[in-house]
Amino acid sequence: MKMTKTLLVGAALSALPTFALAQDAAPTMDEIGPYILTTLLFLVAGFLVFFMAAGFAMLEAGLVRSKNVAMQLTKNIALFGIASIAYWAIGFNLMYPGDAWSIAGWLGPFFSFTSLEPVGLAAADATLDYASVASDFFFQLMFVAATASIVSGALAERIKLWPFLAFVAILTGVLYPISGSWQWGGGWLSEAGFYDFAGSTVVHSVGGWAALAGALILGPRIGKYNKDGRTVPMPGSNLALATLGTFILWLGWFGFNGGSQLAAGTVGDITDIGRIFANTNMAAAAGAVTALIVTQIMYKKPDLTMVLNGALAGLVSITASPLEPTLFGALWIGAVGGIIVVLTVPLLDKFKIDDVVGAIPVHLFAGIWGTIAVVFYTPETSIVTQLTGVAAYGIFTFVAALVIWLIFKATMGIRVSEESEINGLDMSELGMEAYPEFSKG
Amino acid sequence: MKLIIATIKPFKLEEVREALTAIGVRGMMVSEVKGFGAQSGHTEIYRGAEYEVNFVPKVKLEIVVGDTMAEQVVNTIATTAKTDKIGDGKIFTLDVEAAMRVRTGELNDDAI
Numbered sequence: 001m002k003m004t005k006t007l008l009v010g011a012a013l014s015a016l017p018t019f020a021l022a023q024d025a026a027p028t029m030d031e032i033g034p035y036i037l038t039t040l041l042f043l044v045a046g047f048l049v050f051f052m053a054a055g056f057a058m059l060e061a062g063l064v065r066s067k068n069v070a071m072q073l074t075k076n077i078a079l080f081g082i083a084s085i086a087y088w089a090i091g092f093n094l095m096y097p098g099d100a101w102s103i104a105g106w107l108g109p110f111f112s113f114t115s116l117e118p119v120g121l122a123a124a125d126a127t128l129d130y131a132s133v134a135s136d137f138f139f140q141l142m143f144v145a146a147t148a149s150i151v152s153g154a155l156a157e158r159i160k161l162w163p164f165l166a167f168v169a170i171l172t173g174v175l176y177p178i179s180g181s182w183q184w185g186g187g188w189l190s191e192a193g194f195y196d197f198a199g200s201t202v203v204h205s206v207g208g209w210a211a212l213a214g215a216l217i218l219g220p221r222i223g224k225y226n227k228d229g230r231t232v233p234m235p236g237s238n239l240a241l242a243t244l245g246t247f248i249l250w251l252g253w254f255g256f257n258g259g260s261q262l263a264a265g266t267v268g269d270i271t272d273i274g275r276i277f278a279n280t281n282m283a284a285a286a287g288a289v290t291a292l293i294v295t296q297i298m299y300k301k302p303d304l305t306m307v308l309n310g311a312l313a314g315l316v317s318i319t320a321s322p323l324e325p326t327l328f329g330a331l332w333i334g335a336v337g338g339i340i341v342v343l344t345v346p347l348l349d350k351f352k353i354d355d356v357v358g359a360i361p362v363h364l365f366a367g368i369w370g371t372i373a374v375v376f377y378t379p380e381t382s383i384v385t386q387l388t389g390v391a392a393y394g395i396f397t398f399v400a401a402l403v404i405w406l407i408f409k410a411t412m413g414i415r416v417s418e419e420s421e422i423n424g425l426d427m428s429e430l431g432m433e434a435y436p437e438f439s440k441g
Numbered sequence: 442m443k444l445i446i447a448t449i450k451p452f453k454l455e456e457v458r459e460a461l462t463a464i465g466v467r468g469m470m471v472s473e474v475k476g477f478g479a480q481s482g483h484t485e486i487y488r489g490a491e492y493e494v495n496f497v498p499k500v501k502l503e504i505v506v507g508d509t510m511a512e513q514v515v516n517t518i519a520t521t522a523k524t525d526k527i528g529d530g531k532i533f534t535l536d537v538e539a540a541m542r543v544r545t546g547e548l549n550d551d552a553i
Contacts, residue, residue, distance in 0.1 A: 346489030
Protein backbone atom coordinates (compact mmCIF):
# COMPACT_ATOMS: atom_id res chain seq x y z
CA MET A 1 0.00 0.00 0.00
CA LYS A 2 2.68 2.41 0.98
CA MET A 3 4.58 1.48 -2.19
CA THR A 4 1.61 2.20 -4.46
CA LYS A 5 1.09 5.57 -2.82
CA THR A 6 4.77 6.43 -3.36
CA LEU A 7 4.54 5.36 -6.98
CA LEU A 8 1.44 7.42 -7.56
CA VAL A 9 3.03 10.47 -6.02
CA GLY A 10 6.18 9.87 -7.98
CA ALA A 11 4.27 9.53 -11.25
CA ALA A 12 2.43 12.73 -10.51
CA LEU A 13 5.63 14.58 -9.78
CA SER A 14 7.40 13.40 -12.91
CA ALA A 15 4.53 14.64 -14.99
CA LEU A 16 5.11 18.18 -13.74
CA PRO A 17 7.52 20.39 -15.58
CA THR A 18 10.92 20.12 -13.86
CA PHE A 19 12.61 23.49 -13.79
CA ALA A 20 16.01 22.10 -12.77
CA LEU A 21 16.75 20.76 -16.23
CA ALA A 22 17.45 22.87 -19.28
CA GLN A 23 14.98 20.74 -21.22
CA ASP A 24 11.35 20.76 -20.32
CA ALA A 25 11.05 16.98 -19.73
CA ALA A 26 13.39 14.10 -18.97
CA PRO A 27 16.01 13.85 -21.72
CA THR A 28 15.21 11.61 -24.66
CA MET A 29 17.36 8.78 -25.95
CA ASP A 30 18.20 10.96 -28.95
CA GLU A 31 19.73 13.50 -26.65
CA ILE A 32 21.66 11.22 -24.33
CA GLY A 33 22.19 8.16 -26.55
CA PRO A 34 25.36 9.36 -28.26
CA TYR A 35 26.91 10.34 -24.92
CA ILE A 36 26.13 6.95 -23.43
CA LEU A 37 27.44 5.05 -26.44
CA THR A 38 30.61 7.09 -26.78
CA THR A 39 31.30 6.79 -23.08
CA LEU A 40 30.72 3.06 -23.37
CA LEU A 41 33.09 2.94 -26.32
CA PHE A 42 35.82 4.55 -24.23
CA LEU A 43 35.23 2.14 -21.38
CA VAL A 44 35.25 -1.02 -23.49
CA ALA A 45 38.10 0.14 -25.70
CA GLY A 46 39.88 1.14 -22.52
CA PHE A 47 39.65 -2.40 -21.13
CA LEU A 48 41.07 -3.75 -24.37
CA VAL A 49 44.02 -1.34 -24.38
CA PHE A 50 44.56 -2.07 -20.69
CA PHE A 51 45.04 -5.72 -21.58
CA MET A 52 47.88 -4.69 -23.88
CA ALA A 53 49.87 -4.18 -20.70
CA ALA A 54 49.59 -7.92 -20.15
CA GLY A 55 50.53 -8.39 -23.79
CA PHE A 56 53.72 -6.34 -23.42
CA ALA A 57 54.58 -8.11 -20.19
CA MET A 58 54.27 -11.57 -21.72
CA LEU A 59 56.02 -10.63 -24.94
CA GLU A 60 58.97 -9.10 -23.11
CA ALA A 61 59.16 -11.85 -20.50
CA GLY A 62 59.29 -14.43 -23.27
CA LEU A 63 62.00 -12.68 -25.25
CA VAL A 64 64.48 -12.10 -22.41
CA ARG A 65 66.63 -14.80 -20.85
CA SER A 66 65.34 -16.72 -17.81
CA LYS A 67 67.59 -14.90 -15.38
CA ASN A 68 65.95 -11.57 -16.26
CA VAL A 69 62.28 -12.54 -16.53
CA ALA A 70 61.11 -11.49 -13.07
CA MET A 71 62.80 -8.11 -13.47
CA GLN A 72 61.10 -7.54 -16.82
CA LEU A 73 57.72 -8.37 -15.32
CA THR A 74 58.39 -6.05 -12.38
CA LYS A 75 59.23 -3.22 -14.78
CA ASN A 76 56.01 -3.80 -16.68
CA ILE A 77 53.66 -3.78 -13.74
CA ALA A 78 55.47 -0.94 -12.01
CA LEU A 79 55.49 1.29 -15.09
CA PHE A 80 51.76 0.84 -15.46
CA GLY A 81 51.20 1.97 -11.91
CA ILE A 82 53.48 4.96 -12.30
CA ALA A 83 51.90 5.97 -15.60
CA SER A 84 48.46 5.86 -14.01
CA ILE A 85 49.54 8.13 -11.19
CA ALA A 86 51.63 10.52 -13.28
CA TYR A 87 48.85 10.93 -15.82
CA TRP A 88 46.36 11.76 -13.05
CA ALA A 89 48.71 14.18 -11.31
CA ILE A 90 50.04 16.04 -14.34
CA GLY A 91 49.66 14.33 -17.66
CA PHE A 92 45.98 14.31 -18.56
CA ASN A 93 45.31 18.02 -18.23
CA LEU A 94 48.72 18.85 -19.66
CA MET A 95 47.73 16.87 -22.75
CA TYR A 96 44.16 18.17 -23.02
CA PRO A 97 44.31 21.75 -21.79
CA GLY A 98 40.98 22.80 -23.30
CA ASP A 99 41.05 26.54 -22.59
CA ALA A 100 43.86 26.37 -20.07
CA TRP A 101 46.96 26.52 -22.31
CA SER A 102 50.09 28.04 -20.72
CA ILE A 103 51.52 28.68 -24.20
CA ALA A 104 48.67 28.36 -26.65
CA GLY A 105 49.03 25.36 -28.90
CA TRP A 106 52.38 24.32 -27.40
CA LEU A 107 52.25 23.87 -23.64
CA GLY A 108 49.38 23.09 -21.34
CA PRO A 109 49.03 23.71 -17.59
CA PHE A 110 51.37 21.98 -15.16
CA PHE A 111 50.28 20.41 -11.89
CA SER A 112 46.67 20.36 -12.82
CA PHE A 113 45.27 17.23 -11.21
CA THR A 114 42.56 15.33 -13.00
CA SER A 115 39.15 15.54 -11.44
CA LEU A 116 36.16 13.55 -12.54
CA GLU A 117 32.48 14.44 -12.72
CA PRO A 118 30.64 14.22 -9.42
CA VAL A 119 28.75 11.08 -8.52
CA GLY A 120 25.31 10.75 -10.10
CA LEU A 121 25.78 13.16 -12.97
CA ALA A 122 22.58 14.65 -14.30
CA ALA A 123 22.05 14.77 -18.05
CA ALA A 124 21.88 18.55 -17.95
CA ASP A 125 25.43 18.74 -16.59
CA ALA A 126 26.98 16.27 -19.04
CA THR A 127 28.93 17.04 -22.21
CA LEU A 128 26.27 15.35 -24.27
CA ASP A 129 28.15 15.82 -27.52
CA TYR A 130 31.10 13.76 -26.28
CA ALA A 131 31.64 11.41 -23.33
CA SER A 132 32.30 11.46 -19.62
CA VAL A 133 35.62 12.86 -18.40
CA ALA A 134 36.18 9.68 -16.42
CA SER A 135 35.89 7.48 -19.47
CA ASP A 136 38.06 9.84 -21.52
CA PHE A 137 40.72 9.91 -18.80
CA PHE A 138 40.56 6.13 -18.41
CA PHE A 139 40.88 5.53 -22.14
CA GLN A 140 43.73 7.97 -22.71
CA LEU A 141 45.58 6.65 -19.67
CA MET A 142 45.87 3.25 -21.30
CA PHE A 143 47.67 4.82 -24.26
CA VAL A 144 50.35 6.48 -22.21
CA ALA A 145 51.04 3.22 -20.39
CA ALA A 146 51.58 1.56 -23.78
CA THR A 147 54.23 4.16 -24.67
CA ALA A 148 56.17 3.41 -21.50
CA SER A 149 56.08 -0.35 -22.14
CA ILE A 150 57.81 0.19 -25.47
CA VAL A 151 60.83 1.61 -23.68
CA SER A 152 61.03 -1.26 -21.19
CA GLY A 153 61.37 -3.87 -23.92
CA ALA A 154 64.27 -2.27 -25.75
CA LEU A 155 66.34 -1.59 -22.64
CA ALA A 156 65.89 -5.01 -21.01
CA GLU A 157 68.52 -7.15 -19.29
CA ARG A 158 70.94 -4.41 -18.22
CA ILE A 159 69.09 -1.37 -16.88
CA LYS A 160 68.64 -0.55 -13.21
CA LEU A 161 65.07 -0.63 -11.99
CA TRP A 162 64.66 2.75 -10.27
CA PRO A 163 66.30 4.98 -12.87
CA PHE A 164 64.11 3.29 -15.44
CA LEU A 165 60.99 3.98 -13.39
CA ALA A 166 62.05 7.56 -12.83
CA PHE A 167 62.34 7.96 -16.59
CA VAL A 168 58.86 6.45 -16.99
CA ALA A 169 57.45 9.00 -14.56
CA ILE A 170 58.85 11.85 -16.64
CA LEU A 171 57.88 10.27 -19.96
CA THR A 172 54.29 9.66 -18.92
CA GLY A 173 53.77 12.75 -16.81
CA VAL A 174 55.54 15.32 -18.98
CA LEU A 175 57.03 14.33 -22.34
CA TYR A 176 54.20 12.28 -23.82
CA PRO A 177 51.49 14.72 -22.67
CA ILE A 178 53.30 17.77 -24.03
CA SER A 179 53.89 16.28 -27.46
CA GLY A 180 50.47 14.66 -27.35
CA SER A 181 48.81 18.01 -26.76
CA TRP A 182 50.22 19.31 -30.04
CA GLN A 183 47.98 16.91 -31.93
CA TRP A 184 45.23 15.39 -29.84
CA GLY A 185 44.96 18.25 -27.38
CA GLY A 186 44.14 20.60 -30.22
CA GLY A 187 47.58 22.15 -30.44
CA TRP A 188 49.68 23.53 -33.28
CA LEU A 189 50.18 20.29 -35.21
CA SER A 190 46.48 19.54 -35.44
CA GLU A 191 45.99 23.12 -36.62
CA ALA A 192 48.61 22.48 -39.30
CA GLY A 193 46.69 19.51 -40.64
CA PHE A 194 48.83 16.68 -39.29
CA TYR A 195 46.88 13.39 -39.15
CA ASP A 196 47.49 10.55 -36.73
CA PHE A 197 44.30 8.68 -35.99
CA ALA A 198 45.32 6.43 -33.12
CA GLY A 199 48.96 7.29 -32.54
CA SER A 200 51.57 5.80 -34.89
CA THR A 201 53.51 8.97 -34.10
CA VAL A 202 51.91 10.26 -30.90
CA VAL A 203 52.24 6.95 -29.05
CA HIS A 204 54.43 4.49 -30.91
CA SER A 205 57.16 6.65 -32.34
CA VAL A 206 57.39 8.53 -29.02
CA GLY A 207 58.05 5.25 -27.25
CA GLY A 208 60.46 4.30 -30.02
CA TRP A 209 62.47 7.55 -29.85
CA ALA A 210 62.73 7.30 -26.08
CA ALA A 211 63.85 3.69 -26.42
CA LEU A 212 66.43 4.59 -29.07
CA ALA A 213 67.87 7.35 -26.91
CA GLY A 214 68.03 4.95 -23.98
CA ALA A 215 69.65 2.17 -25.98
CA LEU A 216 72.36 4.53 -27.22
CA ILE A 217 73.20 5.85 -23.74
CA LEU A 218 72.84 2.51 -21.96
CA GLY A 219 74.96 0.51 -24.37
CA PRO A 220 74.59 -3.07 -25.53
CA ARG A 221 74.45 -6.11 -23.29
CA ILE A 222 77.73 -7.71 -22.29
CA GLY A 223 78.77 -10.20 -24.93
CA LYS A 224 76.17 -9.10 -27.47
CA TYR A 225 78.65 -7.77 -30.00
CA ASN A 226 81.96 -9.59 -30.47
CA LYS A 227 85.30 -7.92 -30.97
CA ASP A 228 85.40 -9.37 -34.46
CA GLY A 229 82.13 -7.63 -35.30
CA ARG A 230 79.84 -10.62 -34.97
CA THR A 231 76.43 -10.34 -33.32
CA VAL A 232 75.82 -12.98 -30.66
CA PRO A 233 72.21 -14.18 -30.48
CA MET A 234 70.66 -14.32 -27.01
CA PRO A 235 67.49 -16.33 -27.54
CA GLY A 236 64.44 -15.61 -25.44
CA SER A 237 63.44 -17.87 -22.58
CA ASN A 238 59.86 -18.65 -23.54
CA LEU A 239 58.46 -18.29 -27.04
CA ALA A 240 55.06 -19.50 -25.86
CA LEU A 241 54.75 -16.43 -23.64
CA ALA A 242 56.08 -14.21 -26.42
CA THR A 243 53.41 -15.51 -28.78
CA LEU A 244 50.69 -15.20 -26.17
CA GLY A 245 51.80 -11.63 -25.57
CA THR A 246 51.62 -10.84 -29.27
CA PHE A 247 48.09 -12.17 -29.56
CA ILE A 248 47.01 -10.19 -26.52
CA LEU A 249 48.50 -7.03 -28.04
CA TRP A 250 46.70 -7.79 -31.31
CA LEU A 251 43.44 -8.11 -29.37
CA GLY A 252 44.02 -4.92 -27.45
CA TRP A 253 44.74 -3.03 -30.64
CA PHE A 254 41.10 -3.28 -31.67
CA GLY A 255 40.38 -1.07 -28.71
CA PHE A 256 43.42 1.10 -29.42
CA ASN A 257 42.35 1.91 -32.98
CA GLY A 258 38.61 1.42 -32.61
CA GLY A 259 38.30 3.61 -29.55
CA SER A 260 40.16 6.39 -31.32
CA GLN A 261 37.08 7.03 -33.43
CA LEU A 262 36.08 8.99 -30.28
CA ALA A 263 32.38 8.60 -31.04
CA ALA A 264 29.93 5.70 -31.25
CA GLY A 265 26.52 7.30 -31.16
CA THR A 266 25.65 7.43 -34.84
CA VAL A 267 25.26 4.93 -37.65
CA GLY A 268 28.30 6.44 -39.34
CA ASP A 269 30.48 6.22 -36.27
CA ILE A 270 29.67 2.70 -35.25
CA THR A 271 30.08 1.49 -38.82
CA ASP A 272 33.44 3.24 -38.97
CA ILE A 273 34.51 1.40 -35.86
CA GLY A 274 33.75 -1.94 -37.52
CA ARG A 275 35.79 -0.84 -40.52
CA ILE A 276 38.64 0.09 -38.20
CA PHE A 277 38.56 -3.33 -36.52
CA ALA A 278 38.65 -5.09 -39.89
CA ASN A 279 41.52 -2.97 -41.19
CA THR A 280 43.47 -3.36 -37.97
CA ASN A 281 43.24 -7.13 -38.16
CA MET A 282 44.19 -7.16 -41.83
CA ALA A 283 47.32 -5.10 -41.24
CA ALA A 284 48.45 -7.40 -38.42
CA ALA A 285 47.82 -10.47 -40.53
CA ALA A 286 49.69 -9.02 -43.49
CA GLY A 287 52.62 -8.02 -41.30
CA ALA A 288 52.88 -11.51 -39.84
CA VAL A 289 52.65 -13.30 -43.16
CA THR A 290 55.13 -10.96 -44.80
CA ALA A 291 57.64 -11.54 -42.02
CA LEU A 292 57.08 -15.27 -42.34
CA ILE A 293 57.78 -15.23 -46.07
CA VAL A 294 60.72 -12.82 -45.93
CA THR A 295 62.51 -14.68 -43.13
CA GLN A 296 61.97 -17.95 -44.97
CA ILE A 297 63.57 -16.46 -48.06
CA MET A 298 66.40 -14.67 -46.28
CA TYR A 299 67.31 -17.31 -43.73
CA LYS A 300 65.96 -20.53 -45.27
CA LYS A 301 63.84 -20.99 -42.11
CA PRO A 302 61.15 -18.66 -40.78
CA ASP A 303 61.85 -16.95 -37.46
CA LEU A 304 58.94 -16.99 -35.03
CA THR A 305 60.16 -13.93 -33.15
CA MET A 306 60.24 -11.99 -36.43
CA VAL A 307 56.74 -13.16 -37.31
CA LEU A 308 55.56 -11.86 -33.94
CA ASN A 309 57.35 -8.56 -34.53
CA GLY A 310 55.91 -8.47 -38.05
CA ALA A 311 52.34 -8.70 -36.79
CA LEU A 312 53.00 -5.88 -34.34
CA ALA A 313 54.69 -3.76 -36.99
CA GLY A 314 51.63 -4.24 -39.20
CA LEU A 315 49.48 -3.01 -36.34
CA VAL A 316 51.67 0.03 -35.72
CA SER A 317 51.68 0.83 -39.44
CA ILE A 318 47.89 0.97 -39.69
CA THR A 319 47.49 2.89 -36.44
CA ALA A 320 47.85 6.32 -38.08
CA SER A 321 45.03 5.61 -40.54
CA PRO A 322 42.97 2.56 -39.63
CA LEU A 323 39.73 4.04 -40.97
CA GLU A 324 40.14 5.27 -44.51
CA PRO A 325 42.08 2.51 -46.29
CA THR A 326 40.30 -0.35 -48.00
CA LEU A 327 41.04 -3.83 -46.74
CA PHE A 328 43.58 -4.13 -49.52
CA GLY A 329 45.08 -0.86 -48.38
CA ALA A 330 45.40 -2.17 -44.85
CA LEU A 331 47.00 -5.29 -46.26
CA TRP A 332 49.82 -3.62 -48.12
CA ILE A 333 50.40 -1.00 -45.44
CA GLY A 334 50.75 -3.77 -42.86
CA ALA A 335 52.90 -5.84 -45.20
CA VAL A 336 55.38 -2.99 -45.62
CA GLY A 337 55.52 -2.78 -41.84
CA GLY A 338 56.44 -6.45 -41.73
CA ILE A 339 59.23 -5.96 -44.27
CA ILE A 340 60.57 -2.95 -42.38
CA VAL A 341 60.91 -4.98 -39.22
CA VAL A 342 62.66 -7.95 -40.82
CA LEU A 343 65.20 -5.67 -42.49
CA THR A 344 65.84 -3.26 -39.63
CA VAL A 345 66.31 -5.71 -36.75
CA PRO A 346 69.67 -6.87 -38.14
CA LEU A 347 70.41 -3.30 -39.20
CA LEU A 348 70.33 -2.10 -35.59
CA ASP A 349 72.73 -4.88 -34.70
CA LYS A 350 75.03 -3.69 -37.46
CA PHE A 351 75.17 -0.32 -35.71
CA LYS A 352 75.67 -2.05 -32.35
CA ILE A 353 72.36 -0.73 -31.03
CA ASP A 354 71.07 -3.50 -28.78
CA ASP A 355 67.29 -3.62 -28.81
CA VAL A 356 66.32 -6.80 -27.00
CA VAL A 357 62.78 -7.23 -28.36
CA GLY A 358 62.83 -5.24 -31.59
CA ALA A 359 60.87 -2.35 -30.08
CA ILE A 360 62.63 0.27 -32.18
CA PRO A 361 61.90 -1.38 -35.54
CA VAL A 362 58.32 -2.17 -34.55
CA HIS A 363 57.32 1.10 -32.93
CA LEU A 364 59.66 3.74 -34.30
CA PHE A 365 60.39 2.71 -37.88
CA ALA A 366 56.97 1.19 -38.55
CA GLY A 367 55.45 4.15 -36.70
CA ILE A 368 57.11 6.58 -39.10
CA TRP A 369 55.99 4.45 -42.05
CA GLY A 370 52.42 4.37 -40.72
CA THR A 371 52.43 8.15 -40.39
CA ILE A 372 53.59 8.52 -43.99
CA ALA A 373 51.12 5.91 -45.26
CA VAL A 374 48.28 8.23 -44.18
CA VAL A 375 48.62 10.24 -47.39
CA PHE A 376 47.61 7.30 -49.58
CA TYR A 377 44.02 7.02 -48.39
CA THR A 378 43.14 9.97 -46.18
CA PRO A 379 42.01 13.10 -47.99
CA GLU A 380 43.35 16.54 -47.05
CA THR A 381 46.64 15.16 -45.80
CA SER A 382 50.04 15.88 -47.29
CA ILE A 383 53.41 14.22 -47.06
CA VAL A 384 54.94 17.53 -45.97
CA THR A 385 52.65 17.92 -42.96
CA GLN A 386 53.03 14.26 -42.05
CA LEU A 387 56.82 14.56 -42.11
CA THR A 388 56.62 17.78 -40.12
CA GLY A 389 54.81 15.86 -37.42
CA VAL A 390 57.31 13.00 -37.54
CA ALA A 391 60.19 15.47 -37.23
CA ALA A 392 58.58 17.49 -34.45
CA TYR A 393 57.87 14.45 -32.29
CA GLY A 394 61.25 12.99 -33.16
CA ILE A 395 63.31 16.01 -32.26
CA PHE A 396 61.40 16.77 -29.08
CA THR A 397 61.24 13.24 -27.73
CA PHE A 398 64.69 12.09 -28.79
CA VAL A 399 66.49 15.16 -27.48
CA ALA A 400 64.54 15.30 -24.24
CA ALA A 401 65.00 11.59 -23.63
CA LEU A 402 68.71 11.80 -24.44
CA VAL A 403 69.17 14.61 -21.94
CA ILE A 404 67.28 12.76 -19.22
CA TRP A 405 69.18 9.52 -19.76
CA LEU A 406 72.49 11.38 -19.72
CA ILE A 407 71.60 13.15 -16.48
CA PHE A 408 70.56 9.86 -14.89
CA LYS A 409 73.72 8.16 -16.11
CA ALA A 410 75.86 10.91 -14.62
CA THR A 411 74.02 11.09 -11.31
CA MET A 412 72.60 7.74 -10.28
CA GLY A 413 73.96 5.48 -13.02
CA ILE A 414 71.55 3.57 -15.21
CA ARG A 415 73.34 0.30 -15.81
CA VAL A 416 73.80 -2.58 -13.36
CA SER A 417 77.29 -3.84 -12.58
CA GLU A 418 78.93 -6.39 -14.85
CA GLU A 419 78.60 -9.09 -12.22
CA SER A 420 74.90 -8.36 -11.75
CA GLU A 421 74.28 -8.41 -15.46
CA ILE A 422 75.97 -11.77 -15.85
CA ASN A 423 74.24 -13.31 -12.83
CA GLY A 424 70.95 -11.90 -14.00
CA LEU A 425 68.87 -8.95 -12.86
CA ASP A 426 66.38 -11.18 -11.09
CA MET A 427 68.92 -12.07 -8.45
CA SER A 428 70.80 -8.79 -8.32
CA GLU A 429 67.89 -6.31 -8.43
CA LEU A 430 65.07 -8.38 -6.98
CA GLY A 431 66.63 -11.27 -5.11
CA MET A 432 64.22 -13.74 -6.66
CA GLU A 433 63.92 -15.92 -9.73
CA ALA A 434 61.19 -16.41 -12.27
CA TYR A 435 61.82 -20.15 -12.54
CA PRO A 436 63.42 -21.20 -9.21
CA GLU A 437 62.88 -24.93 -9.76
CA PHE A 438 65.07 -24.85 -12.84
CA SER A 439 67.98 -23.00 -11.33
CA LYS A 440 71.36 -24.55 -10.82
CA GLY A 441 71.57 -23.70 -7.11
CA MET B 442 82.48 -54.96 -10.89
CA LYS B 443 82.41 -52.76 -13.95
CA LEU B 444 80.99 -49.27 -14.59
CA ILE B 445 79.63 -48.95 -18.11
CA ILE B 446 79.25 -45.39 -19.41
CA ALA B 447 77.33 -45.09 -22.65
CA THR B 448 76.15 -42.09 -24.67
CA ILE B 449 73.26 -42.75 -26.98
CA LYS B 450 70.81 -40.77 -29.07
CA PRO B 451 67.96 -39.57 -26.82
CA PHE B 452 65.19 -41.23 -28.82
CA LYS B 453 66.83 -44.63 -28.28
CA LEU B 454 66.58 -44.50 -24.49
CA GLU B 455 63.33 -46.43 -24.06
CA GLU B 456 64.44 -49.22 -26.38
CA VAL B 457 67.82 -49.56 -24.64
CA ARG B 458 66.25 -49.56 -21.18
CA GLU B 459 63.82 -52.34 -22.17
CA ALA B 460 66.58 -54.45 -23.69
CA LEU B 461 68.80 -54.07 -20.61
CA THR B 462 66.10 -54.94 -18.11
CA ALA B 463 65.31 -57.98 -20.25
CA ILE B 464 68.83 -59.32 -19.78
CA GLY B 465 68.71 -58.78 -16.01
CA VAL B 466 70.09 -55.29 -15.39
CA ARG B 467 68.37 -54.08 -12.23
CA GLY B 468 69.46 -50.44 -12.06
CA MET B 469 70.92 -47.58 -14.06
CA MET B 470 71.43 -43.82 -13.96
CA VAL B 471 70.39 -41.62 -16.84
CA SER B 472 71.37 -38.01 -17.47
CA GLU B 473 70.77 -35.56 -20.26
CA VAL B 474 74.06 -34.28 -21.65
CA LYS B 475 75.31 -32.54 -24.73
CA GLY B 476 78.44 -33.30 -26.62
CA PHE B 477 80.15 -33.68 -29.94
CA GLY B 478 82.19 -36.33 -31.66
CA ALA B 479 82.28 -36.99 -35.35
CA GLN B 480 78.76 -35.56 -35.54
CA SER B 481 79.74 -31.91 -35.20
CA GLY B 482 77.27 -29.06 -34.79
CA HIS B 483 75.64 -26.75 -37.30
CA THR B 484 74.79 -23.05 -37.80
CA GLU B 485 71.45 -21.48 -37.00
CA ILE B 486 70.11 -17.92 -37.31
CA TYR B 487 68.20 -15.99 -34.62
CA ARG B 488 66.84 -12.58 -35.61
CA GLY B 489 69.38 -12.25 -38.38
CA ALA B 490 72.45 -13.21 -36.35
CA GLU B 491 74.23 -16.50 -36.96
CA TYR B 492 75.33 -18.77 -34.19
CA GLU B 493 77.10 -22.11 -34.02
CA VAL B 494 75.34 -25.00 -32.34
CA ASN B 495 78.48 -26.93 -31.36
CA PHE B 496 76.89 -29.51 -29.12
CA VAL B 497 74.26 -32.10 -29.81
CA PRO B 498 71.92 -33.41 -27.10
CA LYS B 499 72.62 -36.95 -25.96
CA VAL B 500 71.61 -39.25 -23.12
CA LYS B 501 74.29 -40.73 -20.87
CA LEU B 502 73.73 -44.09 -19.16
CA GLU B 503 75.78 -45.22 -16.21
CA ILE B 504 75.37 -48.86 -15.21
CA VAL B 505 77.33 -50.89 -12.63
CA VAL B 506 77.20 -54.67 -13.11
CA GLY B 507 79.20 -57.74 -12.09
CA ASP B 508 82.26 -58.64 -14.20
CA THR B 509 80.50 -61.57 -15.84
CA MET B 510 77.64 -59.48 -17.13
CA ALA B 511 79.60 -56.52 -18.42
CA GLU B 512 80.29 -57.74 -21.95
CA GLN B 513 76.65 -58.68 -22.51
CA VAL B 514 75.51 -55.25 -21.34
CA VAL B 515 77.90 -53.49 -23.71
CA ASN B 516 76.74 -55.58 -26.67
CA THR B 517 73.07 -55.12 -25.83
CA ILE B 518 73.46 -51.35 -25.70
CA ALA B 519 75.46 -51.33 -28.91
CA THR B 520 72.97 -53.37 -30.93
CA THR B 521 69.90 -51.56 -29.59
CA ALA B 522 71.23 -48.03 -29.86
CA LYS B 523 72.75 -48.35 -33.32
CA THR B 524 71.17 -46.40 -36.21
CA ASP B 525 74.12 -46.67 -38.60
CA LYS B 526 74.31 -42.87 -38.82
CA ILE B 527 77.02 -40.73 -37.25
CA GLY B 528 76.21 -39.65 -33.69
CA ASP B 529 75.21 -43.11 -32.42
CA GLY B 530 77.51 -42.66 -29.42
CA LYS B 531 80.23 -44.49 -27.51
CA ILE B 532 80.44 -47.05 -24.69
CA PHE B 533 83.23 -47.11 -22.09
CA THR B 534 83.93 -49.78 -19.49
CA LEU B 535 85.69 -48.90 -16.25
CA ASP B 536 86.68 -50.88 -13.14
CA VAL B 537 84.72 -50.28 -9.95
CA GLU B 538 86.67 -50.52 -6.69
CA ALA B 539 83.76 -50.89 -4.24
CA ALA B 540 80.01 -50.60 -4.01
CA MET B 541 77.50 -50.25 -1.15
CA ARG B 542 73.71 -50.35 -0.88
CA VAL B 543 72.70 -47.45 1.35
CA ARG B 544 69.58 -49.01 2.89
CA THR B 545 71.14 -52.28 4.06
CA GLY B 546 74.89 -51.70 4.07
CA GLU B 547 75.49 -54.63 1.70
CA LEU B 548 78.83 -54.42 -0.12
CA ASN B 549 80.22 -55.05 -3.59
CA ASP B 550 78.50 -57.82 -5.55
CA ASP B 551 75.69 -57.92 -2.97
CA ALA B 552 75.09 -54.26 -3.58
CA ILE B 553 74.58 -54.35 -7.38
